[in-house]
Amino acid sequence: MAGFCLKATRMLxxxxxxxxxxxxxxxxxxxxxxRDHLYAIDEAHEKFMAIYPTIFVKEKVVLPGIPEKRTTGVHSCYITDSKTREDFDSHNVKFYMDQVKGPQKLHSGSPEYIGKLQDLVKILKKIPIMRTQKEHESVYKMMKLISGISEQLSDAEMRELSFTVVTEYWKKGSPVDGSMGFYAVLKGSIRPQTKYYKKVVGGHFISATSSSTSIVIPTKLSWVLPPQPLLGVGSCFGTLVPLPGRLKYKTLIISTEEDCDFLKISSIDYLRIKAELAKREQLAKEELIHGSPYYKDWPMVFIFQLTVHLKWKKFPKGYVFMKGGEISEYIGFIKSGHCNAYRVIPALVKLPLGKMIKQMRHVLIGQLNPKESFGEMSILLQIPSMYTLKAATTVELGIIEASVILDLDPVIKMLFLQTVKPSFENISHDDLKLAYIKREIEKEWKQKKDTILNEALFFNGINPGFGKWVHEKPNLDKSQKKHSHGVAGRSMQKKTVIL
Known part of the structure; x- marks a missing residue:
């Protein structure tokens, strides 16, 4: 019994x-x-049996609790850092939300946000030409997280500017003029020294005080500004568009309250990149319209009048651009993706019990590919479309609204009517019937063939995809593939010799 106790001690x-x-x-x-006692005393045995069950502490059973009432939205179930054993045993869903939720967006002032800004300072201390592609990508991602930058710049502008931005270091108490660049505070704090400290793209100035415009208090000696608040890490000041001569000096001045590191976007770089992107976009619009077979012979003067009104838009798969029997709302030039055109015809449909009923069915009549267009004739002649156009893939279009087309010069409208032809105009009603019948015959034959094949496999005891009928393609390395191809080639040569 003592040996049993020692063994239990080691186990427990x-x-x-x-x-x-x-x-x-x-x-x-x-x-x-x-060892010393061959037999156990009855009193000791009874004492052992009484104490033995008490050495195990029974854990309290926690039943599933009633979930807390949500407040606003799905994200009201916030996961706290203090999680106890009882909380997990309660099967409360909120403690497992972090396993399915994506990474939370960084917010200004959080330790992760400040840490990333410090990493950004290290990258920006390198001159742009010495940075790696990964570092340029990190700069671009951090610029997207700084609200003062992402709210004014497009994604393309931020990506281009990420290759040119630099860092500037200013000591405590230094005045900084923001009239020729836009700055983001990466380290330290600043205090505005003028009425305004920032000018956004669009024209209006931003005041550091709580109200939209600061109240200037006149005195006998000078103009005194109300106390300006302290701005910390993540704040922005300056302007992307250079100020005119009369406002260039002493308009956007701040003072550093401690040693500061700034991310600087030069106004000259911004204007240059903005002009380059506008030029690229204009060229892309001209190539898209001029590349269409209906517009390849148009003079560039008229192409320019269309590109002014063309806008980019992206549509998901399955989106209906134009319905049959309705007038199109815009002219669409396909930049990428494919669209399927359908016509609706009445057809007899066989029900499972053998009854035949008449229903409307969509028949595929064609496809529109990149650099093709649609909607011109429907808008110009104000006639309903003869077909339904649906996105077969994700489609990016350049669109011109119908109201813009109807307000164009009469010469351009005449040019439209002379060059543009209706799409799928040669398809007759009989062709649609034959296409529908062919599709239904192929569908019926495929179903019959699959049924016969499945019955034959089942009769022979073959169950594809289960048990020994699971056939996985082996993952071979390049050397193994080369070796297998060599063996196969030699075996073919041997067979050829035998023949």
Whole structure:
């Protein structure tokens, strides 16, 4: 019995939820069977049996709790850092939300946000030409997180500017003029020294005080500004568009309250990149319209009048651009993706019980590919479309609204009517019937063939995809593939010799 106790001691010392005081009392019982005692005393045995069940602490059973009432939206179930054993045993869904939610967006002032800004300072200390592609990508991503930058710049502008931005270091108490660049505070704090400290793209100035415009208090000696608030990490000041001569000096001045690191976007770089992007976009619009077969012979003077009104738009798969029997709302020039055109015809449909009913069915009549267009004739002649156009893939279009087309010069309208032809105009009603019948025959034959094949496999005891009928393609390395191809080639040569 003592040997059993020692063995139990070794087994139980690493187990949780054990009352070690009771275990010690159990081991100190005298009169149990062991090396020195061949027989156990009845009193010691009864004492052992009474103490033994008490050495295990029974854990309290926690039943599933009633979930807390949500407040606003799905994200009201916030995960706290303090999670107890009872909380997890309660099967409360909110403690498992972090396993399915994506990474939370960084917010200004959080330790992660400040840490990333410090990493950005290290990257920006390198001159742009010495940065790696990965570092340029990191700069671009951080510019998207700074609200003062992302709210004014497009995604393309931020990506281009990420290759040119630099960092500037200013000591405590230095005045900084923001009239020729836009700055973001990466380290330290600043205090505005003028009425305004920032000018956004669009023209209006931003004041540092709580109200939209600061109140200037005149005195006998000078103009005194109200106290300006302190701006910290993540704040922005300056302007992307250079100020005119009369406002260039002493308009956007700040003072550093401590040693500061700034991200600087030069106004000259911004204007240059903005002009380059506008030029690229204009060229893309001209190539898209001029590349269409209906517009390849148009003079560039008229192409320019269309590109002014063309806007880019992206549509998901399955989006309906134009419905049959309705007038198109815009002219669409396909930049990327494919569109399927359908016509609706009445057809007899066989029900499972053999009854035939008449229903309307969509028949595929053609496809529109990149650099093709649609909607011109429907808008100019104000006639309903003869077909339904649906996106077969994700489609990016250049669109011109119908109201713009109807207000164009009469010469351009005449040019439209002379060059543009209706799409799928040569498809007759009989062709649609034949196409529908052919599709239904192929569909019926495929179903019949699959049924016969499945019955034959089932009759022979073959169950594809299960048991020994699972056939996985082996993942071979390049060397193994080369070796297998060489063996196959040699075997073919041997067979050829035998023949």
């Amino acid at each position: 010392t690493g187990v949780r939820r054990v009352n070690y005081d009771k275990l010690d009392a159990l081991l100190n019982i005298t009169g149990l069977q062991g």
